[in-house]
Amino acid sequence: MFEHLPLPSPDEIVPLMIRASKDIRAEKIDMTVGVYRNDMGQTPIMKAVREADKYLSVHRKTKCYVGPLGDADFVASVKRLAFPKKIQSKFIRGIQTPGGSSALSLILNLVKKAQPDMKVWISDPSYANHGPTITSIGLGLAKYPFLNRETMMLRPTSLMETLNCLGPSDAVLFHGSCHNPSGLKLSEDYWHKIAGIAREKGFYPIIDTAYQGLGDGLTEDAEGLMIMAESVDNLALSFSCSKNFGLYNDRVGCAFLMSSSEQEVDQGQLQLASLARPAHWVPPQNGAEIVKHILSTPQLKTMWLEELNTMNNRLIRLREKLADALRIETGTKTYDFIAENSGMYSMLPATAVQMETLRKDYAVYGLDDGRINIAGLGMNKISHAAKSIAAVLL
Template structure:
């Protein structure tokens, strides 16, 4: 039956996760998978989530299916959160999905159905799952310039020039905030330029929002999306609750479509639900019920916002400390970009061979392209990590 199947392209992260878990050296620093960890190396359940789970365990009355669009109250709450209630003049419709990856996959499948010859443009580099998802759906994939690997800064001019060459047969995938894997941020002026170009050239923006609240703040991290939504006539958003609610394995997300024609967007929303049917039919509800209860319970919402803010500040503090220790270790400002980046990730200027040496000889686990998860770092490992990086890279 399956004898002629070739092996799929290997996923780099999963084997490294396994390799790191089997490495019992005391000095080990595992910065592979993109999850938030506390100083003990544990990925905690947020306090507000724990309280919501306790409430739902007693008061939940059913485990029945929801409709194909998901829980409309949950979807509405996430829409308000993602767009910060700012977009009033256009029509926005969404459906609940099993995580942000599923949201993006459904959006891309909808594009394939509506515009099968469209090209999807992603940043160089981008999140490891973007390319395989686009290719599996059968859409053309191209890259636009983003990271200058020599300076670890944004290739602003090249980026804008590339986007200015696109048109209505192109879709551009942008990271809403906390770019994965670089940690680079688009400034408000950058977003305004991109929005102007999108309006002029007519390409279709897709905003992948996976880290809202963990960069500069909830409102600040939404600015790019809001600027785009106010300027262009159409866009799509994939939204994940994995990081900012810590609901990684509950798979909680939404896919949103925005347009100026209500009938068109209503049909597109129904098509999204139809595309979901042969895959997962209806989205799982446990995680969305937790989010909904937190958002609708004032004391839990305050608790969640305080914890989210503390997580954001801790990540920023780790960045500042690591950059400072690296400055002392190398007697250069080569790594100051780490403090300027935001969100979970940064890319070290190391070769695949150097990253392999870090893993083999120093028990420091990052990806071959240099990506490390700052949010997985413990304070007591910063000095050792800095010495290892300075020695090898």
């Protein structure tokens, strides 16, 4: 029955992850998969998550369905986290989703239902799932300039020029913070410029926030969204709790709609719930209950914030150390951008062949497009990483 279907394009990350896990060289550095790792190479369960899980295992009263809208209290707590300031004269409604991926998919399905001919613009480069999610829904896909692959810096002029050519039949997907894969940070000034263009041209901003708290801090990482929300009348937000709560396989997220019309967001929320019905019917509740419990229990919230801060500071320190080591190894400032990037990723200005040489000859694993997950570096591996990169990329 399915034989005539062309094979889907293979997943790049999983085979690389498996290959790295089988590599027994002591100097191995695995920077492939997009999960947080500590210095021991583990993706730990956060302390507050463990405590909340323990508490809920005793006090949880039911495992009954929560309905396609999800748990309203959970959605309200995530809303307070995602939108840390009150946005004057705007209404926000959300639904609980299985992770940020489903949130984005539901939002895009809603866009398709409302405006079937809308084109969705993603950054060049962007998270590997963005393009396929858009095209599988049947929406048009286009890319806006973002990263200059020679300097590994932002391309502000061509970015603004492209956005200035868009209009009400376009949606533009932005990363709320911690851009995946480049780690490039949009300054507040650029966010203001982009938000101004969005208001003037009327395109629909969709913000994907998957790393809040792992860039410059919880509130700081929401600044771009706040600037956009204050400027435009309508936007959508897909929000993931996978990384900042370490709840990857519990599938915890929310899809939010914001509008200056209350009726519009109320209708949009019901539409999202109706789209959830054939997709997953109701969201998984275990992880959402954990998040809700942490955010509503001051002691656990403090515990979570402290650990998130520690993870964040570790990423910043690793970035600084790697950039310093590369400055020494190469005698240039070529890699200073790594310290300026934020979140879990940066990209090496390398070809796929060079990335393979790094794997084969140096046991240093990143993706073919040059993406490296900074969290995969241990402090004791910085020197090997820098020496290897300098040897292969010089």
